[in-house]
Amino acid sequence: MKKFIETIKNIWSIEDLRNRILTTLLLTLIYRAGSYITLPGINPNSLKALGEAGSKGILGLFNMFAGGSFARASIFALGIMPYISASIAIQLLTIAVPYFQKLQKEGESGRKKINQYTRVLTVFVTGFQAFAYVAYIKTQFAGAMIANYGPLLFIITTTVLLTAGTLFVMWLGEKITDKGIGNGTSIIIMVGILARLPQALLQEISTRASEGPGGWLKFLVELTAFVFITIGMILLVQGTRRVPVNYAKRIIGNKQFGGVRQFIPLKVNAAGVMPIIFAQAIMFIPATVIGFAASADAASGFMRIFSDHTNPWYNVIYAVLVIVFTYFYTALMFNPNEMANEMKRNNGFIPGIKPGEATANYIGAVMDRITLPGAFFLAFIGILPGLAAATSMNTAFATFFGGTSLLIMVGVILDTLQQIESQLLMRHYDGMMSTGRIQGRTTTTPAAGF
Incomplete structure (x- = not known):
């Protein structure tokens, strides 16, 4: 324990490392705050059904990577997944297409061009997924929409906001990589997953506590x-x-x-x-x-x-x-x-x-x-x-x-x-x-x- 405390002191005494950690914490806090901002035109009190649907199947996978934003219909509902999809697509192109293979071997300049292609592809992928998300809400959860909010206005504003939200999350990830402690995209995904752990743990404790002494033994196992x-x-x-x-x-x-x-x-x-x-x-x-x-x-x-x-x-x-x-x-x-x-x-x-x-x-x-x-x-x-x-x-x-x-x-x-x-x-x-x-x-x- 003494060595651990000494290590924490060493970390805090290094100004550059301290600033990087604080920057990472600040940017992840901004991301988590944005995941609770509901899209305009949607009643936050009517999202229970969307939350239940967002915990199952492929939607549950999206919701997990988005840190619960998908089920809350927030401005970060699509999370970082469109950027991940674009990155995987570009990564596969570097294997199959000679032009991208050449870029990969050009060092820093090639890496910058590949990153630029990834960002452009992210915009198209996000736009498509945003439109699909709008159609999904309108078809399956029309009751969550505010009645006097025009359908055309809802489609336009939601698509634009979801696209902008994903691009902002992508920017946060890049800033964590550059100014923080690195692995920005991975940290954003991990923070979204970890955010679900306390509630899941409390639910399990509540379930086992209702079973009496035998339930506590099960929880310990x-x-x-x-x-x-x-x-x-x-x-x-x-x-x-x-x-x-x-x-x-x-x-x-x-x-x-x-x-x-x-x-x-x-x-x-x-x-x-x-x-x-x-x-x-x-x-x-x-x-x-x-x-x-x-x-x-x-x-x-x-x-x-x-x-x-x-x-x-x-x-x-x-x-x-x-x-x-x-x-x-x-x-x-x-x-x-x-x-x-x-x-x-x-x-x-x-x-x-x-x-x-x-x-x-x-x-x-x-x-x-x-x-x-x-x-x-x-x-x-x-x-x-x-x-x-x-x-x-x-x-x-x-x-x-x-x-x-x-x-x-x-x-x-x-x-x-x-x-x-x-x-x-x-x-x-x-x-x-x-x-x-x-x-x-x-x-x-x-x-x-x-």
């Missing part, structure tokens, strides 16, 4: 399970396989370059949270299509599978999709050929492996082997909320027992701690852990160019 699940999640996020790389010794003048062993840290979960998000989106499609069908009774059995996340068949299909998407997304984001070529250009080689194609095959084989257990564990994490809800746990609290919520929170918190620790170590202070460094994040020195 749930907290213990939550701690162990979080530990397992940290291991998944931080887990790496270090591939040794030697660099040829070069002597230029009186100085020696290279001749040292470094490591390429290959992550066990290189795909991050994307496989779970993709799998959830796919699982929502059948229920959405059947919901528009003329006769839902004819497919009631099919509906039960894809609309009940506690159903065994739902969890089996969901787990398989997570495993498939883990390999798919890892293959998109991880390029062993480019890595091998970069090593060859820098006179690096893996001991016992020939440079070039043999190195690429070796790195690809290692990545396939470590992705398998990572994919299975990620699938298990993905179905945990459904398993937890099946044990009579409160649904809101069960969503934190794995899945997207916990994975994002753990990943972002670890990244944020690593950013703060880097600032401390750079100024010759002790790190935030007793060992002086957060393990598994930046403990290894990757090869040049990665």
Whole structure:
């Protein structure tokens, strides 16, 4: 405890770090305040039905990423999701389109152009989603609209405000990245998720308290399970396989370059949270299509599978999709050929492996082997909320027992701690852990160019 207090004092004594933390807190506070400002033309007292709809299916996923703004019909109802969608689309284009591949290799100037394309695409994506959101409210929740507010005026003002709101949230994220402690977009998503935790915890406590002494014992077991699940999640996020790389010794003048062993840290979960998000989106499609069908009774059995996340068949299909998407997304984001070529250009080689194609095959084989257990564990994490809800746990609290919520929170918190620790170590202070460094994040020195 004494070391922790001393670390907090060190953090506060560094003016630059203190200003960055305060800036981050201020910007996230602005974001949370804006998430409670209701759109003009909507009666805030009539949003109960929208809130219930916003807690289920694909809308529940949007509502989670928007920090509850979707269900409150706020000016930040679309949150940061349109920017995330645009970023993923541009990221995929850098793999498939030569022009974007060239931009990616141009360094800082190329990165600025890619960011500009991402912002422009965000405007179009947000405009489309804003119009769809307006149509959704008018069709399903017309009672929430103020009667004397003109329909055309509502469409125009709501579309403009939602687009402006998303662009403002995107600006907040970029400012947190530049002026704050970094990872602005991720911090905004994490803050929205964490905002739901106190209420979910209180609901679970209230439910267990009404069950008497046996309920408190169940709650203690749930907290213990939550701690162990979080530990397992940290291991998944931080887990790496270090591939040794030697660099040829070069002597230029009186100085020696290279001749040292470094490591390429290959992550066990290189795909991050994307496989779970993709799998959830796919699982929502059948229920959405059947919901528009003329006769839902004819497919009631099919509906039960894809609309009940506690159903065994739902969890089996969901787990398989997570495993498939883990390999798919890892293959998109991880390029062993480019890595091998970069090593060859820098006179690096893996001991016992020939440079070039043999190195690429070796790195690809290692990545396939470590992705398998990572994919299975990620699938298990993905179905945990459904398993937890099946044990009579409160649904809101069960969503934190794995899945997207916990994975994002753990990943972002670890990244944020690593950013703060880097600032401390750079100024010759002790790190935030007793060992002086957060393990598994930046403990290894990757090869040049990665």
